Amino acid sequence: MATSFAKFLFILVAISFHVKTLSAARVISTPKTNIEFIRTSCSTTTYPKLCYSSLSVEASKIQNSPKLLANAALNVTLASARSTSIMMQKLSQSHGMKPMEVSAMQDCVEELSDTVDELRKSIDEMGKTKGSNTQLMINDIQTWVSAALTDESTCSEGFAGNSMNGNVKSAVRGLILNIAHLTSNALALINNYASLHG
Ligand SMILES: *[C@@H]1O[C@H](CO)[C@@H](O)[C@H](O)[C@H]1NC(C)=O
Numbered sequence: 690m691a692t693s694f695a696k697f698l699f700i701l702v703a704i705s706f707h708v709k710t711l712s713a714a715r716v717i718s719t720p721k722t723n724i725e726f727i728r729t730s731c732s733t734t735t736y737p738k739l740c741y742s743s744l745s746v747e748a749s750k751i752q753n754s755p756k757l758l759a760n761a762a763l764n765v766t767l768a769s770a771r772s773t774s775i776m777m778q779k780l781s782q783s784h785g786m787k788p789m790e791v792s793a794m795q796d797c798v799e800e801l802s803d804t805v806d807e808l809r810k811s812i813d814e815m816g817k818t819k820g821s822n823t824q825l826m827i828n829d830i831q832t833w834v835s836a837a838l839t840d841e842s843t844c845s846e847g848f849a850g851n852s853m854n855g856n857v858k859s860a861v862r863g864l865i866l867n868i869a870h871l872t873s874n875a876l877a878l879i880n881n882y883a884s885l886h887g
Contacts, residue, residue: 723748730758734877736870743871755882760815762875763834767808769871770837773864774801780861789850790857797844797861804840804868807833811879827883834876841869 727748731740740762744751747761780786781794811830818826845865848858 720749723752726753727751727758730755730878730881731874733881734874736874739867739870740874740878743874755878755885756815756818759875759878759882760812762871762878763808763812763815766837766868766871766875767805767812770801770804770808770868773868774798774805776864777801777861780857786857787852787854790853793847793850793853794861796847797865800840800844801868804837804872807837807840808872823886824883827879827886830879831876831883834872834879838869838872838876841865841872845869 724745727744728741731737731744734740743765744758744761747765751757751761777794777798781791781798786794811833814826814830814833845862848861848865
């Protein structure tokens with residue numbers, strides 16, 4: 690069943706509202722030092738507010754570990770890339786889209802699928818880092834996460850054309866921008882972790 694664009698937008702807003710309320714509620718029961726560690730680490734990223742709001746919910750799992758923090762950032766980015774990929778797939782089947790928009794949307798679904806692969810590989814590798822191989826593995830992870838950023842910007846560029854519907858364009862670019870910011874933050878936290886092994 691194809692979903693209409695208006696319905697899609699409504700679901701999108703509802704989901705993001707739900708996520709925000711959920712985060713706010715869970716933070717309260719976490720030890721203060723863990724929260725402070727996340728706040729301080731996030732202040733070194735390009736999007737500190739997004740970093741804090743997306744990771745403080747995982748504070749009790751992250752504790753004071755730069756590695757677990759980077760890992761959690763990758764997890765959050767992967768989850769977001771996955772759900773956006775599913776939404777884009779649905780959106781590409783919605784009524785009233787121009788062939789050009791459908792085609793840009795399908796390209797984006799490809800690019801998001803590459804992003805998901807790159808993030809998954811990075812998370813796997815992160816789980817294996819140990820001892821003398823750590824630096825080499827972190828280099829791989831940095832390469833993959835950078836590749837994910839490139840794929841996201843390629844997707845966004847596909848929606849730059851003036852002949853696209855303004856609503857479709859801004860909805861897609863908003864979704865992709867959010868993933869790109871999460872990815873950029875994850876990369877900064879990976880770089881922090883890497884600097885401890887330099
Ligand atoms: C990341 O996700 C994996 C798999 O879902 C999970 O086992 C792990 O605990 C998560 N790590 C953090 C730090 O959230």
